Amino acid sequence: MAITRRQLLKSSALAAMTPALGATASLPAFTTAAQAQSASEPAWRHALSLFGDVKYPAGFKRFDYVNPEAPKGGVVRMFELGTFDNFNLVIDGLKGSLANGVQMTIETLTARSLDEPSTAYGQLAEAAAYPDDFSYVVYRLRGEAHWHDGKPVTPADVVFSFDALKKNSPMYSAYYQHIVKCEQVGDRDVKFSFDAVGNRELPTIVGEFPVLPKHWWEGTDAQGKQRDIAATTLEIPLGSGPYRIKEFIAGRSVVLERVPDYWGKDLPVSVGQNNLEQIRFEFFRDDTVGREAFKADQLDWFTERSGKQWSTAYDFPAVTEKRVIKEKFPNASSGRMQGYAFNLRRPLFADVRVRRAFNYAYDWEESDRQLSNGEYHRDGSYFDGIPEFMATGVPEGKELQILETLRDKVPAELFTTPYKNPVGGSAEASRANLREAGRLLKEAGFEVRDRKLVDLKGAPVSVEFLCQDQGDERGVLFYKPYLERLGMTVNVRTVDSVQYQNRLRSFDFDITTAGWGQSISPGNEQRDFFGSESADRPGSRNLPGIKNPAVDALINRIIYAKDRDELVASCKALDRVLLWSCYVVPQFAAGFQRAARWDRFSHPEPLPKYGISGFPNLWWWDAAKAAKTGGRS
Template sequence: MIGQCFQRISIDVFARLAVVAVVVAPVTALADGHGIALYGDPALPADYKHLPQVNPAAPKGGTFADGQVGSFDSLNPHIQQGNTPWQLRFLAYESLMGRAWDEPFTLYGLLAERVEVNDAQTEITFSLHPDAAFSDGTTVTVEDVIWSWNILGQEGANGRYRSAFAKVVSVEAVGGRQVRFRIADPDRELLMSIGLRPIMKSAQYADDPSAFFRSGVGNIPITTAPYVITEVDPGRSVELSRDPDYWGANLPFRQGTNNIQTLRMEFFGDATAHFEAFKAGELSTMRETNAARWARDYDFPAVQSGEVVLSEVPHQRPSGMTGLVMNTRRPLFDDWRVREAMIQAFNFDYVNGVINAGVQPRITSYFSNSPLGMEPGAASGHVADLLAPISDDLLPDTIQGYTLPSTDGRAGNRRGLRIASRLLEEAGYSVENGVLTGTDGPVSFEIMVPQGSSEVASIVDIYVEALKRLGIDVRVASIDGAQFTDRRNAYDFDMIWYSWGLSLSPGNEQLAYWGPDGVDTPGSRNLMGADDPAIAAMIDAMLSAGSQEEYVATVRALDRVLTAGRYVVPIWHNPISWIAHDADLKYPVDRLPIYGDWIGFQPDIWWIEE
């Protein structure tokens, strides 16, 4: 039996060390209180009791076991080195503010009980909660906040932190419990994102600051989160337990959350072993991403007996982008015509039929499936106004509208391969004795994929056969988790399998995704090496938008520029999340967040009923 939970919600979307000083100057507040929203006011009042998507009466206790394919060699998700368990960043670390996943972009107080923004939108001041404490019982101090900010801005930290660090002019201690961040130019989104940086205990690394940047599993973090790491089997499993002395247990933001006593993250060599472990009752939950398997493989005895329940959870977040990314740092993929040829050669309709029985919707743009996605056809209104001044520098179809190719679903894809051949010829390549050849000789490249995913392997195998028909020599490298991460961060690949998850509130992180700094700086998410001034211009316009309507238009314009850039061979997305889980594992069916099955959903607001 499949439990379908559809909630229809109407969304109105819309490198230097910091200077430390002690000041007492007052701040004129634009936002002054328990929370802050990107546009307008937070939905919840100052005296709110709990978040709307939780069950405040949920019982505490039980064990939740989740499976992941691959391995891990680090417990520090804040640095470039190493491979950490998925979700560890959110389960084991806390920030000054907490994200409300039932609103496009609103933050409520967590380690900070109060937030203030000045009228100029160039300063944000956080007042630390007087009870905020680390898991060892020590108090969270302003010095810990400043140290955390500075360490995350250094070389070796994750690139998503360093881009914001460079924009902050100073960090100042304001009295005993306040910390103020100042930026040079107005940027409300940047100020808000500062509140989401993880806060760590500076004293843990006082004797050897460089230890923070060393990947490994021996250094258990001392954090402020509801869960602490209690057991580690390197490469195989991690156990987290609820901290009985957790400082924030009575916060409204935490009511109805973190209900499960013990969380176990189990690791498997491949997807088959992962699924078999779930069927055998070793795991509590299983996320399915393949429509055909969801319809075909989830009728095993535990489902028939009711011990396992199948739930479908809808969402309203952007599709993001998933597929094969072309590295434009390589001469072959620096030409948009070659990238378009690679897209034309990918027979989506046939691959979707083989893998998903043809039912999965295609990703049509980076923000598709949301109010932020580009609209079909030619640009109009404010979107057209934004693109008009740079129209001469835009790639074909940016303004007119870019549409991905479609086929009749048969294996041949003759039309697509003809178009691909013509584009390659226009780009200076020709077929000689069955081999595609350019000025540097035969065309050859490698597709790098993560080890363990049979679905990705099947997609790439079909694609490779099509590329061979173009005369291209393609190698597939299936890489283990740690090596895959290292090579990805160093941009050491020709084509790579990757997925960007995008939110309903894109902001400064877009610079880390496809901003110019990521072309050469290791560790960013600009895997394609996009170096297009139009992208930077649209991000700047988005960050300085004065209204919700203007903001939406700038994101739609950015979506057009990215999509017409032809950087990725896109596949499909899931507008519904498929989750199989133990029958005693519950979630608030009648109050789903707009982000659906996302960060902050499972296991955060689930509970176990014995």
């Protein structure tokens, strides 16, 4: 039932490997200057922070949380759910199914530190500068940066990549919509101009997009065919990062190999990382087969999505003998909402009372007990896991002032009643909730005839849940009988990952599981999540199709917040409006990542606060441990 990395803004594993979208805030940005400039020009900075001072000064050697003496070598085999048909990340979200691993072959202008919130240091770029009004930012590239073919990374590559992403990627076009121009302004300098002043996070989030080789994409493949940045491809792409794709089997596996002469191996943001010689991503159609492959020592690392399987499926000798380690890694870097999302483009879901009835029909407590052994808590916020932003009680203070300006556009209940999900868990509670669901449906104009729920025209109510795997399906099959007791016809359709992504892009579903990963610094990504302008844009993350002027106004407040207090109040207000609008039936949250591994790897102690497991980027092959596990050396 858990959402995949493609549905979240960032996944736990990927966040530890690469800079993540959305991990920024509408707060004062850059920090100490790397060198002084004239009074009329902004200072060059070695780091960008949205919380004030940075931890690491100019000229620092490495992050504190890495092991600079970590040995290089070893192979890790990792589980991936689904399949793939594309290596072109520019069109991820629009066409094809992107293979995991591609992200580790390319780089961004900056890289995140994992032991301080929302702070970035130079990767491809060595410095950046912007004025006090946040009207533009200039990034200066490192002179030594080069592609795997030896050619230098140039401002032309940056401009080409930015333009290609804005034109072809639904995610990046929304995220960077306020950046109106990208241009070369010096031998190694690139300037990004903004459409207005005061958008405090724009200078920082510019550093997050992947930089691609212009000369490669504008060239021809081995057959002499012109490459197309707007098309899917399984040609191994050229990168500049610490890994490159060595080989693959279409739809089944991708093998990355460490680049021995990687240009950036001695950068402060690279030392002690990228230690494994090979990273193999093995793709499986469902978790069950992947889990059995792990138990048979065909995989080294398995991220467990099912609470019940975590409790019951690991009773085998290697666990007892401590050759396999089970561990939960806390997630302090993000929050999320996951739920059954309604497609508001369908007339059935236009009435909030209908959507609320679906929530009353969902006995989450019993679902958690039966399917997950009580491993979870229920989502009660779009920022679940980040208490600072979670709407609680009734609005007060700055949040109330903000909501008062929107009183005629938001549900009246939110001013007087704390939002709470219905509570089940017993036969009596379930019956009471179903009665309330029936009352809401009747109030919305539906009635039961011959045990079938029908609308005002007498047409029966039928809904289809779109699922991408057996885990999703299992959760829906639990939910289904409750809805059928209300008289609905409920269909469950499970499709492969490519078809699933295609249907999401075209909004071809009634209800599906959706999720939104939130950072500790929300900002421009909220437009793509919930903004009206993204509701009808194919490939956007606004799967429900939310078009709500109050939501739009609150997103604008988040983006242009003048200080942390205003940001917090605006996020709470947005959370409250989204909850009371009932765009999803909330599911569950955990606040940690479950992972089982064959004990062949070691990691620095302690792991960084904002890195979750940090696997595989911070870990290394431990030959002594590996010798004790058997299987392979």
